[in-house]
Amino acid sequence: MKKSIGAIAAAAAIAVSLSACGGSAPASTEAKGEINYWLWDANQLPAYQKCADDFTKANPDIKVKITQRGWDDYWTTLTNGFVAGTAPDVFTDHLAKYPEFASKKQLLSLDDAVKNDKLDLDIYNKGLADLWVAEDGKRYGLPKDWDTVAMFYNKKLVKDAGYTEEQLKNLDWNPQDGGSYEKAIAHLTVDKKGKRGDEAGFDKNNVAVYGLGLEDGSAGMGQTQWSFLTATTGWTHTDKNPWGKEFNYDDPKFQETIAWWTGLVEKGYMPKLETTVGTEIQDSFGAGKAAINTSGSWMIGQYTSYKGVETGIAPTPKGPNGKRASMFNGLADSIWAGTKNPAASVKWVEYLASAECQDVVASKGVVFPAITTSSEKAAEAFKAKGTDVSAFTTHVKEGTTFMFPIADKAAKVEGIMKPAMDAVVSGKKPASSLSEANEKVNALFK
């Protein structure tokens, strides 16, 4: 027996040492070989496959293998890949995630590439490139696309309510009485007997169509739920952005806005939080159960695809400062520090960030590329499909965007803010209870 056990052990040892050899292969300095590239949005896969094909045509020595994984699995698989050594060479990165990756030394700095290859960072929409400079001053991504927030509305329901689309595009809001934004939401709400939300005898417990859809409790970012409102009051998520060390959820301006927003549930204009578990907000909209949904530009394709529903897009309302506002979020491509093929990876990232690839992406009309000229082409591609996306682009044109709050420990902040916001949206706790959550959040940074 001993002999065979020994043999097994020997075989195992050989296998281990073989794989160890593979693991410690010296990083290639030549730009050739195969690169693994990951992204999460299936809608964008065809565009990037086209980019990869074009790239290989121009660089026959480099092959790009693209893997698409859904958002829910993407980040855990990626993190596990960092540890196991199986992470992709290049991947689509998010502002909420990259600070941690950077601080854990998992990303390759792109400063040398920018310097050596003389990349012009001014071709991108203003501010997008700087989002990817981490706290250590190094650059960890080249911009690929951006998104803003707007209102999707059901054209028929709006018309039935006697509103013109022009009116909807010129709403205003304030945290005290909600302005014409709340008036529109109230009037678009219809109960089962046909009474509108602003009419006498409206039954808020039997609503057939809600004026405004509710996605979820929104947690700490409120990107598509309330960030476009809070920003018009002068409130910011953190003391500074990027790399804030103190959150402002205890600010009365913020809590006032949240109190107004969650008050819509109490008034019967927005669905209760408990009813939103399950059916997605966009599907309720598609089923004609909500007149307006606030959402991001990455959802354009989804919202315009429902059969029997004509969808219009209006910009978010103007706030107390007399302006509109939208969070400006940008994705980028990053390189994993453990790549065995850094030279080829850099080349691929540079290609992804170039006008050649971003024009291809633009032509598909699914997302706004980061390069200014390419995003104009994307707007035209959307238009060719019959969708007017000016509600999203107006923020960029008029400079009413504010940057996605970049901070360390984003996952932990969300872990605290999600239940805290859920409690407020479900009406269990007042908006002032968010001060307590804020203390816990700020304790993370001490």
Add this chain to the structure above:
Amino acid sequence: MTTLTKQQQDPAAPVRRPKAAKPDRKSFIHRLGDLKVALFFIFPAMIGFVVFYLIPTIRGVYLSFTEYSILGEPTWIGIKNYTAMLGDELFWNAMAVTVQYVGLNIGFQTVIALGLALLMHRVAKSTFIRGALLLPFLVANVIVALLWFWMLDYQLGIVNEVISWMGLPRIAFFGSEQWAIPTIAAVNVWRHMGYTALLIFAGLQSIPNHVYEVASLDGSSPTRTFWSITMPLLRPVMVLVLVVTVIGSFQVFDTVAVTTAGGPINASRVIQMYIYQKAFGESDFGYASALSVILFVILALVAFVQMKFLKGNESDLD
């Protein structure tokens, strides 16, 4: 009736264990030979045990004394994770929610399974029906959870459509704080009751028929027979079933993960969900390991108490 005669011919064969084997007078050398063979057969299972259970457990205990974000090296911080747990409201909430879930899940599951087992034993002799009871268990957990998630959906689920046709208000089964845990418990009762019933059914079949015959000769009522004969003789099987299902129930995760993900607020944030959130969501593997160690200790205690006080390892038949 075939089963009956078979049992009479061979009373209690599955239960009565062979009398404890007396130490053989076989030579020491011979037994050493057995040992070698035994090791040979144990070896493959042993590798699995060491690689997939022993080493991860030891490493998990070690990690519970560290701060570890999976990227980078663990830093030793002593018992800090454990002291942090004491003041962690979410940990205590998770324990309370889990206990509530286990209570509902095991309570209903055991009673229903016992009823089903009795029916299988006495009434439903058809293999088809007995097999059909097991069907839910054959469907993967996540699929069961998702099916019920859709059927019980507030806006589009068929159950709520029926409820609203009947003129009753819709129920947010997974969305409301009051309903979330009972709903998740009910879904898992539905999935597991057939399997649990099968285990109990096997126990019922091992009760020798002559005991029942004597009882009926003595004029015992069916209720009396159930409480005085069936239940006591079923005890070892029931203990086994309870130990296994309680441990499984404490580890509920998949159903929660694919439906409520711990919400609304913290209403269904069971301990495994919280561990997952801390480890894979917030990259706090040290703290998550400490939580896992505590869960391990609790489960070991629960199993020990059950075995000890319900005397699961001895049968009244002996």
